[in-house]
Amino acid sequence: MQKIFYEKEIDLFHRLKELVSLTVDESIDYKMEEHGIRALGTLAIKGEYLSDEKKNFLENVELDIYADEQKIIDPQDFHLKVEDFHYDIQDGNLKIKIEVGVYGVEEGENRYIRVDPDPLEEIEALTRDLDEKKKEIKPQIEKMQVEEMPEKKVEELSEKVYETKVKNEVEDDQEDIGAYYLYVVCANDTYENIAKAYNMDEKVIRDYNNNLSLDVGQILIIPYDSKTDTNKV
Template sequence: MQKIFYEKEIDLLHQLKELVSLTVDESIDYKIEDHGVRAVGSLAIKGEYISQEKRHFLENVELDVYADDQKIIDRQDFHLKVEDFHYDIIDGNLKIKIEVGVYGVEEGENRYIQLDEDPIDEIEKLSRDVETQTINEQVVAEAPEEIQDVEKLQ
């Protein structure tokens, strides 16, 4: 068995005071492909919490796990199962770490997947990285001229 750990922060608008219930259920379909097996589906993170009143939440984590024939011990035994999960309450939000067992494959290195809470945050981060890279490229392009000016002054 191999393990995959998924980490996800669930934004509850900093309103979480007490966690009443939390479950993680898998819903996975298996597709046999030419050179392996693919597990496609989702993990449903459901819970109830208290802020000013009782509230419910539901978050889905999409899964797409491919096992190559070279790593599969038994195609019939290949499956994913939620083994365990742990959570922390941080600033009124929930951070959950889900342990998924991958059965029917050779043991290997555990995989850790950090799931971003919002794709918009990821897009903003990428655009900031592009802006920084562009600024750095401009500075590098201008630097040789400045060095030449210093040499002329000497």
């Protein structure tokens, strides 16, 4: 048997005061391939916590584990199972480590996998934070929209970007890790000056963002590049 440890941080917007309940359940399918077996599925992390009131959350960890036939002891016994999990509360958010046993294979070193946040979840979290801040500084934002900002100041604000890694599944069962910028729109921004700042075709940025209107605080996705990787036992 081998063990795989998955580590994931769950963003609860820094509002977790007390964890009421927490469960981890696996849902896995097994696929015979030419030279081994692949396990595909999810770990469902469900919980209930107290902030100002009682709330629920559900997070999924995607599994894609390939066992080479040379390391499989008994194909009929090959399966993955959640053995245990531990958690820590950090700054109002939850960090969880899940121990998964891989049965039916030769013993090997433990593996540790850090699960990156879903990019859409990051965008949603950023948007929520920005919405809250916009409510607090609405008068200032309205003033910025009316007044003409100096060109130099706009260029400085255009440099405020966020970078994140995005994981996407592709048809050959490999993981494609692409880097994107998350750009926060400033007053007087246009698709044209944003495209020039990144030396990119304006149409590409418009297409990636469905030609969204450029309101102050709006988040745009700016494509960058990608790499590939594969999980193996």
